[in-house]
Amino acid sequence: MDRRDRYPVRPDLWCRLQRTLGPHNFLIELILGGAVVESRRTRKKHELRERILEVAIRQVGERGLAATTVGSIAEEVDISQTTFFNYFPSKAVLVEAVIGRLSDLLGTVLADVGSGDEPAADKVLKLFEFAASLTTTQHRVLRDIVIEVVHESTLSERPSGNLSALHESYRTVLADGQRAGEIRVDLDATILADVVIGMFTSVFTNWADDVAYPISDRLNTFGKLAVELVARGA
CATH class of the missing domain: 1.10.357.10 (Tetracycline Repressor, domain 2)
Incomplete structure (x- = not known):
């Protein structure tokens, strides 16, 4: 498989980088491939944070603030409380x-x-x-x-x-x-x-x-x- 097929990079940009750094410079792949992975990771983190917030808002609407707990939110989102606290350090x-x-x-x-x-x-x-x-x-x-x-x-x-x-x-x-x-x-x-x-x-x-x-x-x-x-x- 051509290395270009593994990363969503515009062909003209890929060629310019290849010409500048050489066709066998794997630094290109490391940088661009890492950027793609980081972008996906960032998107998934944002999506999970929004999901936690969405569930919290709905539970607050149904139960009120006092009765809405970290445990009830984590259970509905299907994550551990440890993961919850990675996104919201406290209630x-x-x-x-x-x-x-x-x-x-x-x-x-x-x-x-x-x-x-x-x-x-x-x-x-x-x-x-x-x-x-x-x-x-x-x-x-x-x-x-x-x-x-x-x-x-x-x-x-x-x-x-x-x-x-x-x-x-x-x-x-x-x-x-x-x-x-x-x-x-x-x-x-x-x-x-x-x-x-x-x-x-x-x-x-x-x-x-x-x-x-x-x-x-x-x-x-x-x-x-x-x-x-x-x-x-x-």
Whole structure:
């Protein structure tokens, strides 16, 4: 078998290397062959890491964070716990990855709520109402995410990236509403977004501190109040 057949290398590149280093220089094969093996190994590692994360996210959705264990994840993925720890050195590291992935998804979904052709005030109300419905259907998982996001923001003393993206999304919504004559214009859209997102996040902060906090009712109430505060003529 020709050596070129054993490695997925472009023929022109192979010939250039051969001409440069000579037809019998096995250094070429060692370098290129090693690169191929490393590339496959890297891909397989990434695939296994994603599989572990995928199973962890599903188990968290079904059981909650506390009841999701390293053992249950490793068993479902069909790997040893030693292999698991090669990818996630501790459950805390895994939890951070899970929360990061879920909060990214949640942030995207919430920001997307502000898209569409509805009036700006309706989009503001829709944000609160949609979040309220999520707290009913995904109560346990959502609260776990909220606690971690609030904790992250407190430690870093700055809003998380997802909250910043949500703020920017609704600043745009409110600015468009001002141009359409739907939203009050005596205050800048950035300030109005501060009000809306500040009210929105305060509800979740209270929920993170108190599991008995009436999160759904408060979101619906605060949504109506937010609309009253930003609507033209307020």
